[in-house]
Amino acid sequence: MAAQLDAKDAKPPYAFKRVDAYDGGIGAFATRDLKRGEVILHEPPLVTATMATLEQRVAALDEKTRKRLFSLCDWRAERAKTQKTALGVFQANGYPCPTAREPDAAGVFLKFSRFNHSCKPNAHHAWRKGERWIFATHDVKEGSELTTHYVDLFMTSEDRKKALKERFGFDCVCRGCEPTPKLRVAFSDARRAHMRQLDEQIYDKASRGKHEAAIRDVTERLIMLEEEELDSPAAVARACDDAAQAAAHANDKKTEKEWLERARAESKLCEPPESSELEELERRLAKLGV
Ligand SMILES: [Zn+2]
Numbered sequence: 001m002a003a004q005l006d007a008k009d010a011k012p013p014y015a016f017k018r019v020d021a022y023d024g025g026i027g028a029f030a031t032r033d034l035k036r037g038e039v040i041l042h043e044p045p046l047v048t049a050t051m052a053t054l055e056q057r058v059a060a061l062d063e064k065t066r067k068r069l070f071s072l073c074d075w076r077a078e079r080a081k082t083q084k085t086a087l088g089v090f091q092a093n094g095y096p097c098p099t100a101r102e103p104d105a106a107g108v109f110l111k112f113s114r115f116n117h118s119c120k121p122n123a124h125h126a127w128r129k130g131e132r133w134i135f136a137t138h139d140v141k142e143g144s145e146l147t148t149h150y151v152d153l154f155m156t157s158e159d160r161k162k163a164l165k166e167r168f169g170f171d172c173v174c175r176g177c178e179p180t181p182k183l184r185v186a187f188s189d190a191r192r193a194h195m196r197q198l199d200e201q202i203y204d205k206a207s208r209g210k211h212e213a214a215i216r217d218v219t220e221r222l223i224m225l226e227e228e229e230l231d232s233p234a235a236v237a238r239a240c241d242d243a244a245q246a247a248a249h250a251n252d253k254k255t256e257k258e259w260l261e262r263a264r265a266e267s268k269l270c271e272p273p274e275s276s277e278l279e280e281l282e283r284r285l286a287k288l289g290v
Contacts, residue, residue: 037269045107075169118147119176137232206246214246233269
């Protein structure tokens with residue numbers, strides 16, 4: 001398996017190119033057709049740190065890694081025409097990279113940082129086994145831009161735009177935001193808000209014995225995820241896992257197994273081999289014994 005991944009790494013399925021939409025910034029583009037669930041990239045962080053350890057960690061970097069770190073964007077410094085700082089680079093590019101020893105750590109990545117945001121992304125990222133992994137969430141055509149998400153996609157378009165502007169300094173012009181007709185954005189906002197509500201209610205419903213209603217909510221969520229083009233394997237797996245847990249509350253092992261099997265199938269499209277998340281699903285399925 002490792003050899004296969006290494007061989008793929010030698011010829012990555014993406015290349016970086018200039019993107020007109022973001023002031024001469026760059027983005028990642030598919031160099032071949034990709035299937036839903038394919039690994040696009042897995043990459044260790046250049047450095048991880050907490051607010052308390054940042055300066056010290058950066059000072060300890062070798063020259064090559066330090067250069068790479070400062071090749072990343074610090075948009076606040078660039079606009080103010082001041083020197084980039086490690087804190088600025090972390091604020092603009094850092095992602096949570098929790099470990100048992102450092103649950104609050106964030107890390108920055110040379111390649112992952114160059115994938116642009118979309119509110120309808122075609123790639124999903126996850127922190128697994130000490131690396132940032134990116135998977136295709138849909139089939140992607142050669143030449144298409146590969147996009148991931150920087151903010152919570154279940155916020156309204158206005159709130160996403162505000163969060164992106166404040167933290168990353170850009171106006172989102174993705175196909176979910178601009179120049180999408182206002183009415184379509186309003187529908188999208190309503191759908192996303194409704195999905196969030198269904199998501200928040202599920203544990204409450206399941207624990208109050210309303211497991212059938214909880215599972216109906218999951219089915220509704222799955223339909224809306226697809227309509228909103230947010231039906232990534234990770235989002236679908238999570239919804240299926242919620243349905244499995246609702247069935248477990250009702251001690252309906254057959255239904256629980258069906259949903260867990262679906263969660264496992266989707267998880268295989270958004271998890272590295274033998275991840276602890278996959279192993280946990282296998283363990284729950286084995287325990288069911290039906
Ligand atoms: Zn957008």
